[in-house]
Amino acid sequence: MLDQAALIIKKCHGLPLAISAIGGFLANKPKTATEWRKVNDRIRAELDMNPELRSIKTVLMRSYDGLPYHLKSAFLYMSIFPEDYKIKRKRLIRRWIAEGYCRGMHGMSAEEVGDRYFEELLDRSMILLLEEDTKYGGAIDSCQLHDIIREICILKAREENLAFTLEEGCCLSDAQGTIRHLAIGSNWKRDKDVLVESMLDLSHVRSLTVFGEWKPFFISDKMRFLRVLDLGDTFGLRDRHLDQIGQLLHLKYLSIRGCYDICCLPSCLGMKSEAPPNSGW
Structure with missing residues (x-):
């Protein structure tokens, strides 16, 4: 149980309001590791559902609104x-x-x-x-x-259709309308149908950020307005995968820092890019 308590305190990062509110909330819960693990895993949902924790969200929302x-x-x-x-x-x-x-x-x-x-x-x-x-x-x-x-940042970004992350347990129905910033988490199962079969509206995506393993189907023909492609520290990226990037006419930023299997950039890339630090570029 002490391990779970340490994880919950870590999430509070010394924020007195959060420590006080979550402490009061846990005081009314069974004092078991299982119960506290549930709270730790569901803090995002608890912020919305529990009146005892809603005060945290209210104060932080005011900070954002300001x-x-x-x-x-x-x-x-x-x-x-x-x-x-x-x-x-x-x-x-x-x-x-x-x-x-x-x-x-x-x-x-x-x-x-x-x-x-x-x-x-x-x-x-x-x-x-x-x-x-x-x-x-x-x-x-x-x-x-x-x-x-x-x-709070994730909730507001989703409300405004600003950003969406493909990750384990994500719900595609949360991505209502167009998405401007798409991130692919390292724990996502790399389901090709989600991107290739247009399960998401990618027509207005302006940035694509990949964490973990790279797959060539991550870039869709529908991403005509892509300005930022951040592949820093991904694995599985090869020189040949960069050829299709030349078709992204609005691209302003490309990062392949930490992608040590990249040996050279295609000549079609004229924008400022971040190359692997030890590549000599």
């Missing part, structure tokens, strides 16, 4: 990253720029604007600082989403 419009889009975009995922600052900002979420203004470059967005989200405690990844001089290299805030 964000300026430009920060709301930048924040919801982060729902594509898995739980406890270390999000590299530069990677995130470059993606924001490619998506058009931040542009140069008032004498500032797009990257400087993205840096300011990042700092604002950090100051508002919408993202967590990873102290072990703080560079010399205090520069922040990576961040994470607080687990419970991430649940």
Whole structure:
């Protein structure tokens, strides 16, 4: 039971409101490892269904509602990253720029604007600082989403048809209408029919992010407006799989960092890409 308690506290990341509310909720539950495991596995659903935990969602929703419009889009975009995922600052900002979420203004470059967005989200405690990844001089290299805030992020992103993740246990009916940002989780069963047989509306997908194993059928002819293709650290990706990427006329960002089986980029790729760090590119 102590193991389950530690996992639940980890999800709270020191957020007093979350610790207090979930502690009070568990006080009325049978004190067994099985019962606490259920709570840990179902925190997302519990936020919606249980009045005792609904106060957490209400307060966090107010934090989200209080964000300026430009920060709301930048924040919801982060729902594509898995739980406890270390999000590299530069990677995130470059993606924001490619998506058009931040542009140069008032004498500032797009990257400087993205840096300011990042700092604002950090100051508002919408993202967590990873102290072990703080560079010399205090520069922040990576961040994470607080687990419970991430649940809010996912809920709002789905409500607005902004992002959808294909993962174990996902419900395709949750993807109502068009999807702008599609992520493929490492635990998804790689069901070809979902993408090839048009079980999802892919006609307006602007970004595709893959975690885990790569499959060639992930890119559909229907993804005509794809701007971001992030394949960083995927496995199974080969040089020949990149040939079809040249058909993505709107592509602004390509990441194949950590894909060590890639030896060369096809000549048709003219956009800025992130190549494997040890490739010599």
